[in-house]
Amino acid sequence: MTGGPERAFVVGVDSGGSGLRIALAEAGSGTGSGAGAGVDEGGTGPAAGADAVRVAVLETVVSRGPVRTGPGGIDAGQFLDLVLPAVAAMTGRAGGGRIVAVAVGAAGMATLGDRLRAELPDAFAAAWGTRRLALAADAVTAYAGALGQRPGVVVAGGTGLIALGTDLSGWRRADGWGHLLGDCGSGAWIGRAGLEAALRAHDGRRGGSAALLARAEARFGPVAGLPGALYPRTDRPAVLASFTPDVAACAAAGDPVAAGILELAARHIAEAATAAAGSGGAGAGGAVADGTEVAFTGGLFRLGEPLLGPLRAELAALLPGVRQVPAGGDPLAGAVTIAAALGGGSLRLPEDVRLLQLTR
Incomplete structure (x- = not known):
């Protein structure tokens, strides 16, 4: 037996x-x-x-x-x-x-x-x-x-970013188009915006950040050599995203340029969630039901309050009836x-x- x-x-x-x-x-x-x-x-x-x-x-x-x-x-x-x-x-x-x-x-x-x-x-x-x-x-x-297997919306954010929603009858996708065409608000997007602000400070152009310039040179060396070092690489999105913690650190320390980058990232993320929920996007299915669950998953959302604070505000403005839940x-x-x-x-x-x- x-x-x-x-x-x-x-x-x-x-x-x-x-x-x-x-x-x-x-x-x-x-x-x-x-x-x-x-x-x-x-x-x-x-x-x-x-x-x-x-x-x-x-x-x-x-x-x-x-x-x-x-x-x-x-x-x-x-x-x-x-x-x-x-x-x-x-x-x-x-x-x-x-x-x-x-x-x-x-x-x-x-x-x-x-x-x-x-x-x-x-x-x-x-x-x-x-x-x-x-x-x-x-x-x-x-x-x-x-x-x-519950209906709702999930935004997955790391180097890239994509939002996915379902009512269990079909899927709604927003963004996830890669670092050249989209992934707005992602780690690569934030890192690129931070490096642009560093280069603006290097050039003396408006919109630059001395704090981000110092961080960029500490991480990558002289920024004048950054384009030549970055463009040939096949892992450009990951390299760009590696600067995201520096942007968050500068924002937490009070740098207004870095804070503005994360506020704009939060707006992009909330817009992707809104589109995936079926409200405000191409092919949207109408208003979002009160109580719809939204979860955020991935390393991007471990940046803390410099990103999460603006994200909560943007989400409340765009999707006031939804309920944010932990992944x-x-x-x-x-x-x-x-x-x-x-x-x-x-x-x-x-x-x-x-x-x-x-x-x-």
Whole structure:
């Protein structure tokens, strides 16, 4: 006689510019409408909401670097070379069991994910015997991590910035167009604005900040050499964003130029949230219902009051009826939440050809 039914697991994957994170979790149950906080790290802590999917994360593995991107998009072969052995090792350490569902959130999934969409379903079916697979843009896993499967709006901000809203019948996206065309209010946007103010001070033009000039030269060296050092780099957005903490520090110290940059960033962020909520943007669906939840997630929002104070004011002016709530979890928690709901047949987030594709 065996000691009981075979254990069931789900796998969540978060693939981004800084690396690959893979989580093995116990398959949960419930309606799956709760927040990402229902993902219990190490099997401890309460699930979020009375009807949340309760998922115990058993182990997380982090890769040393990001998955390569080439002319064909995200490299599915390298992705599988990283994920399959890691999951096999984690499952073995957990005592064995079967994988019932997988969710992959990847930066660039919408435009660079063709190879993942073509190769992952068959590869996971061959390795684990499951075709329950969700392939999501990282904005969707950020949403699921922050709000779970509840309607609302999530703004994910770091080097870049994107806002995503849903009433569970479809998605509304705002910004996320990259540092050259958008990502307004993001870390790259704030850093670039701060460096522009530093260069204005260097030149003696209006709008410059001596405090930002001093910070820029302390971080990068003489600013006259900054264009030549910056423009050839392929990681320009990250380099620009690296100056964002300096802008926040100058704003906190009372520099009016730096404070003005963060006030304008807050306005851009609130405008993106407003558009994603369906109010004030192209294709907007009308007024936002009172009580609509808005969450902010990502490293940008750890800058503190120099950004958060103006953001609260802008949000109150543009979306007076909404309720700001803390993010329940990060994008990896969102991937696990989606996998658990998919495995239990309770996934409520809407399918979308570019944002969330499902196989069952």
